[in-house]
Amino acid sequence: MEYLNWQCPKCENSHYETDQLTATGGGFTKFFNVQSKKFTTVTCSKCRYTELYKEETSTLGNVLDFFGN
Template identity: 55%
Template structure:
């Protein structure tokens, strides 16, 4: 697999920053504040345009998150 070079769709910049966010999804997880949705963010360093990519979360981490209080 080759590494694809980043190119911002909005301004054409070639530099980015990557980060992760977590969010709740569904009624049960909202009720108990379990953040069972995980996303990687790719943000353009020039204009800030950000794309989200969904990641898989493990059941064990979801249970641990619930037990630790979200």
């Protein structure tokens, strides 16, 4: 994923790294360690400031994650 006009709000650098972060929700998903929340991270390569962007997760993906643990 590429952010063409991204600029760090802290240091105004335009170089960045992206990654993905998954997390459990609450209740059932937390108990069974199902990664039901998915985010893309954009991290400034200079000052390391990081922004999170929430992504959609699919039911099939959540089920496969459950059996993959």
